[in-house]
Every structure is written in structure tokens, then in C-alpha cells.
Amino acid sequence: MDQPSLKAVLGQAQAFFASKGLRFTKQREAVTTLIFRTHEHFRPEELCERLRKSDSSASRATIYRTILHLVESGMLREISLGGGERLYDPNFLQSPHHNHLICVDCREIVEFEDPNLDIMQNCITRRMGFSPTEKALRIEGRCDRLRLLGTCKNMKSGKPKKRIGSKRV
Amino acid sequence: MDQPSLKAVLGQAQAFFASKGLRFTKQREAVTTLIFRTHEHFRPEELCERLRKSDSSASRATIYRTILHLVESGMLREISLGGGERLYDPNFLQSPHHNHLICVDCREIVEFEDPNLDIMQNCITRRMGFSPTEKALRIEGRCDRLRLLGTCKNMKSGKPKKRIGSKRV
């Protein structure tokens, strides 16, 4: 974990739960920790798996319910990178406006921001008579290095690396 | 159906299936017709329902499999408007670069295009070393009319209208 220390994140979560009159139980803390300890995007089921391997524990139901709470708090966001899979992204806490670029070859996910893009999106939205509340841009592309050199840093001996995690830019 | 006549669409589908050495059976034609007869976004299960009500028929399995073929052909696109629901959009045939704006109040979906946005997205992508293959921008917003006047054309006596269909802009 880097920028906002895990401790700060846990504090924010605790504050949110408290503001709703909810308890920050050890299960909820464990789930929150597991989510924000890395920058990895995750599927709920993967989180269950991860938690099972850790020293703490929480039932599947609790994990799903905690995820919903964290989404409601705005700390966690559901994203969709295609395939109808429900994926969660813990990185909006550090970069609230980031977008996703996915390499179609190696599935690497690059997170990026661009203020100009944001501005333009705002204009377009307002021109249509709406006030934007949330924007999600997903770009799929082919890595130039791979196309030109036949390999890229995410390819391992010709085999694309399956990655759910993300890289910041 | 308007622009590309249904007949033309069916022809294109047939050509695709043929190019793959596959047959354009009456079930596949029925599914294709049902999909492209309107501009509605749909969930596979809804399509099953629609087909059950029509005079033609195809099993659930066939419907799912045909959808996959049509996506592969590029005629149909999977989109995600949040909530992890798998939705399909038949409108990329007419407007290959459109994006989606969803009203958070009434869930109306507005499809829109903007060449400048496309250009900017291209630049950003290339700057990161990628060649874009596909882009999906989803904006959620609040309709100004509703916010200012307390009502909007999609609200029916205060109750938001649930809409899966789309409006072109």
C-alpha cells in the first residue's frame, strides 16, 4: 500500500460505518484491509478466496455485504472491463477520475487520467441537458511494442500474462 | 427498423455465417431478426422471452449461442451500463462510434457520438503506446429538466420509467 496509508483508509471506512450507525467489526475490517492493501481489481469470489488464505475470516455473505457498503461509501467502485464480469476497483480513492485502458493481447490494465478528456466529457453531457455524476471510459487497444517487436513486457515467452491488477500512469 | 433495412442486416449475418462455414438456419435467422428489428438493448433472457412470444422459436441454448456468433461478427456489441448486467446493443451497426449516457433518475439511455471525443481518445491512447481497437464511454448524469422542474419526459407521474431501450441523438 502506498499513498493513503492503509491506516488512513481503515479510518475512513470506520468513519463511514459509524456515520451510518453501523459497526466496524473485525470481519468488515478484514475485508476492507484485504481490498485496500493492494491496487488489484478483484471479483467478489476472488476476494473470498484471498480471505480464505489469510489469517482472518469472514463468510461469503459478509464479504458480499461489506463490498456493497464500501461501494456505497464511495471508497470502492464497480467497474466493467467487458465480459459481463463484475469487477471492483479500489483505486478511485487515490485517483478519483481515472479511466482504464486494456491491452487486448495481454489483458494488462493501464489506469490513466486526462483533465482535458474530463472537461470535454462534461461539455458534451451538459450540451445534452444532463449534469454528469459519473463517467467511465474504457479503451481496448493493442500494445505498439508487441505489434512492432513481437513481444511486450507483459508477454512471458509468447504467452500473454493474465492480469487483473493495474498499473498507474 | 430504419436505416439499414432488416433485409440488409440479415444478408450481412448470412454472409458472416457463410464465411465461417456455418449455416444460417431458421433459428439463427429468427434470433437475428428479433435482435435487429428494434433498437432496444437487451439481456439474453429478455430475448428468450421475446422469442417465446413470437411465432418463431429457438431454444435458450441456441439463442445464447447465436448471440455469441453475432458478437463475433461485429454486428452486435456487449455493453455494460453498470450493475454487472450483461446487455447487448444492436445499434453499432448504424453508429459504430456511439457512447451511452444514462439518466440516474429515470434510467433513460441516450446514445450520442462526438468526433472530437473520439480524436482525443485516440491521441491519449497512442501517447500511451497503444493502438485503440475499441472504446466505450458511459456517462451517468442527472437530467436538468428533472432537477429544475421536478419532472422530465421519462417520469410518469413522479415514477421513473424503467427503460432498456435507447434514444438517438
Added chain:
DNA sequence: ATCGGTGCAAAACATTTGCAAAATA
């Protein structure tokens, strides 16, 4: 006769929910 293609029913998943027991303010 040979390949697909179809339809059924089962399987595979992911997610939600009801409820009794446990934990906590």
C-alpha cells in the same frame, strides 16, 4: 454418411436472502 445444429436437462457459477445463533453497544 457426414457434419453441423438444436433442444433438453443438468451443471456450473455468482449473488442474494431468510433465519437462528452470536456478538456488541
Added chain:
DNA sequence: TATTTTGCAAATGTTTTGCACCGAT
């Protein structure tokens, strides 16, 4: 004690799959 929260297991809902049969070349 009152109220949440948890965990289990069952229910739900969607999508995929195996397989026997059907149909077209």
C-alpha cells in the same frame, strides 16, 4: 437487553455444457 451482524444453507438467476437426436449437404 436491544440491536446488529454473522454464517450457514437454501434460493435465485444467468449462462454454459454434454449429449442424443435431427437436418442439411
